[in-house]
Amino acid sequence: MKNKQQRIGVIMGGTSAEREVSLRTGAAIVKALEECGYTVVAIDADKTLPAQLIEKQIDVVFLAVHGRFGEDGTIQGMLELMQIPYTGSGVLASALAIDKAVTKRMVAQDGVTTPAATLVDVNSDVDDIVAQCGHFPQVVKPVREGSTLGIAIANNADELKQAIAQARDYDRRVLVEDYIDGREVTVSVMNGRALSIIEIVPESGFYDYTAKYTVGKTRYLVPAPLPESQYKAIQQAAVASYASLGCRGAARVDFMVTDDNFYFLEVNTIPGMTETSLLPKAAADCGMDFAKLVEGILDDASLDR
Numbered sequence: 001m002k003n004k005q006q007r008i009g010v011i012m013g014g015t016s017a018e019r020e021v022s023l024r025t026g027a028a029i030v031k032a033l034e035e036c037g038y039t040v041v042a043i044d045a046d047k048t049l050p051a052q053l054i055e056k057q058i059d060v061v062f063l064a065v066h067g068r069f070g071e072d073g074t075i076q077g078m079l080e081l082m083q084i085p086y087t088g089s090g091v092l093a094s095a096l097a098i099d100k101a102v103t104k105r106m107v108a109q110d111g112v113t114t115p116a117a118t119l120v121d122v123n124s125d126v127d128d129i130v131a132q133c134g135h136f137p138q139v140v141k142p143v144r145e146g147s148t149l150g151i152a153i154a155n156n157a158d159e160l161k162q163a164i165a166q167a168r169d170y171d172r173r174v175l176v177e178d179y180i181d182g183r184e185v186t187v188s189v190m191n192g193r194a195l196s197i198i199e200i201v202p203e204s205g206f207y208d209y210t211a212k213y214t215v216g217k218t219r220y221l222v223p224a225p226l227p228e229s230q231y232k233a234i235q236q237a238a239v240a241s242y243a244s245l246g247c248r249g250a251a252r253v254d255f256m257v258t259d260d261n262f263y264f265l266e267v268n269t270i271p272g273m274t275e276t277s278l279l280p281k282a283a284a285d286c287g288m289d290f291a292k293l294v295e296g297i298l299d300d301a302s303l304d305r
Contacts, residue, residue, distance in 0.1 A: 004037050004039065010040060010042050011061055026275040033294060061087065086305075087297050087301045097268070106245060110240055142167045187211050187282075188278065189242045189250070195283060197234060201221065222281055222282065243293060248300065251269050
């Protein structure tokens with residue numbers, strides 16, 4: 001992807017609950033590519049997307065759409081049909097990674113520890129699930145949502161029932177997962193290689209939407225202050241999780257860490273690229289500035305991913 005005469009379409013926005021974050025990610029990518037001398041077209045993803053790609057004569061797509069209808073394999077499938085190379089993971093890996101329940105099963109089969117969880121779907125008896133819950137707190141999260149949208153920590157049965165109802169506003173399928181009392185860390189993986197681990201220390205104690213996207217609301221420790229053996233083991237688990245799903249390009253793998261163990265949470269196949277995002281911070285700690293990071297992701301664009 002060294003031909004700077006090709007027209008790069010940066011697809012952003014979309015219709016998911018993460019639209020605003022995606023627009024910020026896309027704008028940062030557009031700016032970086034323009035400064036590197038590429039011909040760039042910003043494209044807001046809506047139902048006219050195929051027509052826009054044809055009309056604007058896009059040669060290669062840089063995907064910056066977070067959440068469903070962007071990070072879930074749908075746009076990737078469309079691009080495969082249109083034969084337009086694109087960045088990031090392919091159809092299958094994207095569809096798997098957006099589904100937290102499926103992802104947990106797959107990485108667990110490859111020996112990566114993940115918190116115990118119960119899936120709540122349209123056929124589940126919520127009252128029975130709440131009654132059977134033997135310990136608290138529990139973390140309730142929509143299966144196919146990001147940016148901590150719809151996530152809540154339930155400390156008793158009443159809170160659990162309420163949290164499940166609220167999470168269902170975001171997705172018909174919900175995970176009720178054991179709460180891990182530990183430190184939150186994230187590992188960015190770039191083309192199969194683990195970058196520096198970042199420890200996330202939110203001011204409020206909970207890394208919610210506000211803590212993620214408001215400058216100054218969270219401290220980031222890079223590299224994370226972990227024992228060397230644990231640090232390397234978490235990096236290895238991140239790469240193993242990335243490989244389990246068949247990811248490509250850049251992805252981010254989240255964990256909770258205790259004194260004697262660590263627990264896989266999820267994989268993000270289109271990580272944020274805003275001023276508070278984690279992938280650029282990890283890349284910078286490895287000596288890769290933002291422009292080099294963006295260009296490195298673009299260089300891996302292809303079909304049949």
